[in-house]
Amino acid sequence: MEKKQREEDLDREVRQGLKKMEDRAYDVHEEREQAAGDVEAPYQPSEGSHPSEAEHHRDFRGSYNAVVDEVDKDNATRTLWSDAWGRLRKNRLAIVACVWILVIAVIAVTADLWVQQWLGSPTAIDSTQMSALSRLPPSPEHPFGTDTLGRDVLCRVIYGSRISLTVGLLATAISTVLGLIMGALAAYYGGIWDTIIMRLADIFLAFPYTLFVIVLLAVLGNGIQNVFIAIGILGWPSIARVFRSAILSVKENDYVDAARSMGASDARIIARHIFPNSVASIVVYATMNIGGAILTESALSYLGMGVTPPNPSWGSMIQDGQTYLATEPWLMLMPGLAILTTVLAFTLLGDGLRDALDVKMKDA
Amino acid sequence: MADKQPLLQVEHLCKEFPVDSGVFASRMAKKVSAVDDVSFSIDVGETFGLVGESGCGKSTTGRCIMRLTAPTGGKVIFNGQDVAQLKKKDLKHARHDMQYIFQDPYASLNPRMTIGEIVSEPLVIHGEMGSNEERMDYVRKLLDIVGLNPEHINRYPHEFSGGQRQRVGIARAFALHPKLIICDEPVSALDVSIQAQVLNLLGELQKEYGTAYLFIAHDLSVVQHISDRVAVMYLGNLMEQSDWRTLYSEPYHPYTQALLSAVPIPNPDIQKSRERIILAGDPPSPIDPPTGCRFHTRCPIATAECSQKKPPMEEVAPGHFCACWHAEPFPIKGTSIKL
Numbered sequence: 029m030e031k032k033q034r035e036e037d038l039d040r041e042v043r044q045g046l047k048k049m050e051d052r053a054y055d056v057h058e059e060r061e062q063a064a065g066d067v068e069a070p071y072q073p074s075e076g077s078h079p080s081e082a083e084h085h086r087d088f089r090g091s092y093n094a095v096v097d098e099v100d101k102d103n104a105t106r107t108l109w110s111d112a113w114g115r116l117r118k119n120r121l122a123i124v125a126c127v128w129i130l131v132i133a134v135i136a137v138t139a140d141l142w143v144q145q146w147l148g149s150p151t152a153i154d155s156t157q158m159s160a161l162s163r164l165p166p167s168p169e170h171p172f173g174t175d176t177l178g179r180d181v182l183c184r185v186i187y188g189s190r191i192s193l194t195v196g197l198l199a200t201a202i203s204t205v206l207g208l209i210m211g212a213l214a215a216y217y218g219g220i221w222d223t224i225i226m227r228l229a230d231i232f233l234a235f236p237y238t239l240f241v242i243v244l245l246a247v248l249g250n251g252i253q254n255v256f257i258a259i260g261i262l263g264w265p266s267i268a269r270v271f272r273s274a275i276l277s278v279k280e281n282d283y284v285d286a287a288r289s290m291g292a293s294d295a296r297i298i299a300r301h302i303f304p305n306s307v308a309s310i311v312v313y314a315t316m317n318i319g320g321a322i323l324t325e326s327a328l329s330y331l332g333m334g335v336t337p338p339n340p341s342w343g344s345m346i347q348d349g350q351t352y353l354a355t356e357p358w359l360m361l362m363p364g365l366a367i368l369t370t371v372l373a374f375t376l377l378g379d380g381l382r383d384a385l386d387v388k389m390k391d392a
Numbered sequence: 393m394a395d396k397q398p399l400l401q402v403e404h405l406c407k408e409f410p411v412d413s414g415v416f417a418s419r420m421a422k423k424v425s426a427v428d429d430v431s432f433s434i435d436v437g438e439t440f441g442l443v444g445e446s447g448c449g450k451s452t453t454g455r456c457i458m459r460l461t462a463p464t465g466g467k468v469i470f471n472g473q474d475v476a477q478l479k480k481k482d483l484k485h486a487r488h489d490m491q492y493i494f495q496d497p498y499a500s501l502n503p504r505m506t507i508g509e510i511v512s513e514p515l516v517i518h519g520e521m522g523s524n525e526e527r528m529d530y531v532r533k534l535l536d537i538v539g540l541n542p543e544h545i546n547r548y549p550h551e552f553s554g555g556q557r558q559r560v561g562i563a564r565a566f567a568l569h570p571k572l573i574i575c576d577e578p579v580s581a582l583d584v585s586i587q588a589q590v591l592n593l594l595g596e597l598q599k600e601y602g603t604a605y606l607f608i609a610h611d612l613s614v615v616q617h618i619s620d621r622v623a624v625m626y627l628g629n630l631m632e633q634s635d636w637r638t639l640y641s642e643p644y645h646p647y648t649q650a651l652l653s654a655v656p657i658p659n660p661d662i663q664k665s666r667e668r669i670i671l672a673g674d675p676p677s678p679i680d681p682p683t684g685c686r687f688h689t690r691c692p693i694a695t696a697e698c699s700q701k702k703p704p705m706e707e708v709a710p711g712h713f714c715a716c717w718h719a720e721p722f723p724i725k726g727t728s729i730k731l
Contacts (some may be wrong), residue, residue, distance in 0.1 A: 036626065158551070165633065193472050216430055281499045281500075281502075282494040282495075282496055282499040282500035283499065283500050283502040285455075285460050285492070285500075286492065286494060286500050286501075286561075286564070287489065287502075287517075288460060288512040289460060289487060289490075289492040290487060290491070290513060290517050290518075291483070291484035291485075291487040291514075291518065292486065292513070292517050293517075296517065300502070300505070300513075301502055304502075304504040305502065305504055336471075373672050
């Protein structure tokens with residue numbers, strides 16, 4: 029690992045050196061051009077009489093162009109997002125997290141195609157064999173063991189991931205859209221709008237979050253779509269705050285004034301200058317928010333407020349298994365591990381994204 | 393000089409900022425008077441230097457001319473139109489001929505845009521040149537003119553040094569060949585060696601395109617290099633205004649004299665022996681500016697009159713204006729400056 033790091037460092041140094049050389053070459057080239065321009069009249073006829081000098085000039089130019097071509101080849105395709113990806117790739121932890129999330133996502137999406145053939149139904153109970161299959165320890169047939177009603181725990185964890193990911197993504201989508209709109213309104217219009225929206229956000233944040241969700245669910249009724257609606261609606265204030273402050277700090281930048289002084293329209297300033305520079309913080313925040321939403325859903329299911337049985341959810345599985353923690357710990361441990369790794373993965377990915385999207389961290 | 397039609401005429405420009413003191417403060421809150429009754433004019437192709445301490449309202453003056461902030465009083469007549477009163481559409485039109493170069497080369501370039509996109513943005517906004525390729529060819533030429541490698545057109549600002557970034561800013565300002573460029577301390581964030589390069593570049597471009605500059609700076613020696621005429625500003629007021637040679641060789645205002653005595657002379661013998669005027673204290677707060685002449689609290693020759701009546705801007709010599717009750721060459725006695 030160290031060796032690879034050293035190699036990368038070396039590579040970077042060489043590249044920087046090359047850039048410097050090229051810049052210098054350009055400067056010299058410029059000077060020569062200028063010198064040639066200053067004495068243009070005597071220079072032209074003398075070209076024939078001093079072929080070596082003219083040739084030298086041409087040669088020099090050729091080599092200079094070659095250097096530029098070489099450097100620009102890997103420059104041409106570079107954008108800020110590809111740079112960010114390059115930096116993210118070096119963050120081992122973030123990549124592991126990313127891979128883990130992808131694995132879970134692929135399993136969750138394709139579950140219907142193969143899981144039931146292998147592990148049986150996540151919900152159906154075979155009443156004839158229930159006692160024989162009840163709470164079996166992990167084995168090749170049942171890698172995570174079985175629960176009290178004889179259902180395979182791995183199968184239920186996999187189907188539980190569908191609930192968790194759906195809630196995490198949809199709730200975050202709702203919070204993000206609401207938060208972006210509210211944050212943008214507050215930051216652009218300022219004044220009374222800012223005061224109203226931000227005080228409203230403060231009020232939302234002043235309530236105990238889980239309690240607020242429970243109350244909202246009591247009003248909306250149980251059910252998976254109500255869970256993500258409730259979590260989504262209550263998640264907007266923090267996103268609105270982050271986006272608002274991002275916009276406000278971007279708005280202060282001279283390049284926004286520069287665009288205005290060129291006569292750019294408000295729409296152009298927002299689309300080309302303010303949004304691209306403030307959206308990175310939202311990407312980061314939303315990624316971390318997915319983990320938070322999954323946690324909240326688990327807590328709600330644990331409390332019996334989320335998914336209705338017999339549908340599996342990580343939170344309700346923990347609740348089912350907690351009675352047997354001392355004797356059959358896998359019943360609680362497996363869904364617990366699923367929650368832990370998934371939430372951790374989203375947090376780590378968010379961390380990695382924050383570092384990768386920061387332009388100022390450039391090749392530090 | 394008087395027979396020329398001025399390109400820009402600033403008349404009694406005022407800018408007050410309300411001091412926001414929270415939700416529960418009364419709406420009759422105090423005001424900061426950043427620019428107070430400032431008048432000057434700039435001719436076609438001329439460089440007008442505006443000097444003063446930080447916080448004296450130089451930048452605000454520049455921003456008011458550009459209408460990046462709306463002035464609260466006075467007129468800004470550019471090309472025969474009052475910029476302060478223009479409708480949105482006409483303002484866009486006026487901004488075609490007026491550009492701004494910013495102090496901070498790091499904050500003034502959008503980090504998410506390539507150099508090509510940044511420099512071509514004014515062209516896109518004003519719908520000049522049909523195709524993107526045409527624009528990029530033009531941008532390459534511009535980059536070459538300001539001394540950057542045209543091959544770097546697809547690079548991002550963070551790949552450039554401060555001086556190179558400022559060149560990008562200059563290329564952007566010149567893209568539309570404006571008649572006036574407001575240079576807001578364009579070199580104060582750069583190394584001294586780079587400062588000279590950028591100043592020379594600005595000078596060359598002016599010679600080539602006949603652009604007028606409003607050159608804002610806090611450094612008298614920088615302004616000296618580039619300006620035709622210079623105005624000295626203190627706490628929102630203009631103090632003295634003249635062509636630079638007279639202003640530097642024969643200041644009529646005690647503040648100008650004090651400023652000049654603070655410019656270091658690159659000769660240790662003179663530097664050691666010459667007398668310097670050290671002004672006592674800091675500039676007073678613009679929230680509660682002094683009565684009468686705004687400089688009287690720190691002026692070594694202030695009299696009772698100075699604290700009561702504001703001195704008018706008067707022509708003390710042809711083309712040389714000074715706002716002081718004691719206006720005369722080298723008003724602070726016992727010191728003189730040779731530059």
